[in-house]
Amino acid sequence: MRAIIQRVTKATVTVGEEEISSIGRGLCVLLGVSVEDTQKDADYIVRKILNLRLFEDEAGRAWTKSVVDRDFEVLCVSQFTLQCVLKGNKPDFHSAMPAELAQPFYHSILENLRSSYKPELIKDGRFGAYMQVHIQNDGPVTIDLTSPMGPSDPRQLSKQEKQQQRKEKTRSKGPSESSREKGAARSRRDPNASSGADGDVSSDREP
């Protein structure tokens, strides 16, 4: 599962002439679900959307507060094009979860966001509709998030997870172990276990 998270001053969704959704300060999330995603991917993404520290605190210190801490809003719009594989210059979307499966999954993710926060602060788009998503990116600040259970992105792995991967590689009998199996092994660990380094490794760079 892949999420493009943009910190916004405001964001709205229109379909034709109709404005169907609107938020003030908060996060605009474009969400791409792959054919391989499971409930664990969804749980990870929901947790990160709500807890990522992308906002400043009352004293103006950057990267200290989450959307929940600040009581801000979330607009979450389905975006299958994030599950894109390039064939030369042509995008191919066969990795995206088919719409008939993705629609209930996407709605369950919205429900998960609502029940984990305040339902009235979670807004959505219209699944499958041709929309205009008006995003006022504040900074800009954009985070590209991949659930660690999906295709592995080495930048998303903690030191601990990398060490574990190396151990698995040492144990592995060679190319017979598929990357899918390694992904499954990794998914048994709690992605939040990577938070041990909190506090001592920060960046205070402004956008």
Next chain:
Amino acid sequence: MRAIIQRVTKATVTVGEEEISSIGRGLCVLLGVSVEDTQKDADYIVRKILNLRLFEDEAGRAWTKSVVDRDFEVLCVSQFTLQCVLKGNKPDFHSAMPAELAQPFYHSILENLRSSYKPELIKDGRFGAYMQVHIQNDGPVTIDLTSPMGPSDPRQLSKQEKQQQRKEKTRSKGPSESSREKGAARSRRDPNASSGADGDVSSDREP
């Protein structure tokens, strides 16, 4: 190098009360340069921005025309937060190229875009400034692009490249071969060599 490419109806950049940049139909690109990026990464990203088929043709067939084919505009804004590693819920940006190096590199990418297309159709932000980027995402259509020389993203690799990786894995003597070395091996191949499958594998799914 990482680029978030949003297809837009229009996009503008404001700094304070001043509108410093504006485009109509085209692409809004948020560009994150890593400490490891080289000219090859820049060349790849420039080629993909200009040639990706994200627009419909005159007959309305989706995913057939590039921004260049349609004579549309490009707004390219530097976005170091895309080079983010999460330490729990705290973003860490030490992977981003430091500003004093990233600024001339980013400007060379803009020059590359201008000389490869029409200079007057390439717009930018203000490097390092606190901006509001107003993005009217059309569809929405968003593509998450990583240069294949950077940290490897398995979804970006062609079948040919994956086969090559498997061969390298078979030949490798185990954990002594670092993923960094494998990345270097891959970077010697032309990323455009993956375009052989053009035409026979497409998706006509609408956004």
